[in-house]
Amino acid sequence: MTHVVTESCIRCKYTDCVDVCPVDCFREGPNMLVIDPDECIDCAVCIPECPVNAIFAEEDVPANQVQFTKLNAELSHAPGWKSITKRKPALEDAEEWKDKTDKLKELVR
Template structure:
């Protein structure tokens, strides 16, 4: 039962979650992070670290978020692993409360 990075991360990309992950399951794209569901051990330590609540267990995704499970799986295969915390994107604060950001995702 993996954890999933959802839309709230798009254009924010806080990496507090990355630094606590015991199995290095995060991958980094230009403006989004994803979790490799095949590596995630469902420990949950990443979820409370996200300042925008972008990380959820897959069984708590609502109908509008379920597509993010497959998106995390797909992008984790091509994006590089990230293991260390970095600064969020420059406009992260402005984007934190915006919804409907999927079109902003840079692959």
């Protein structure tokens, strides 16, 4: 089992979750984070750290977000998506985007 970063992270990219991850399973893209399912140990410490509630245990991913399970696996191994292990500032306009939905079209790969 693994954890999954969902749509809420797109265009926000808060990195509070990275500071608590004991295995460094987060990967950073231009405007989103993902979790490498091969590295995640299912400890769940990242879930309460996410200010936009974007992280779920795989079995708890909302039905309308299930595609993010595959997307996390794909992007965590994509060129340019590097490991992130320390907190960084959120994207400049994160506050503006944090409550928006239907953001998949905004994802920069």
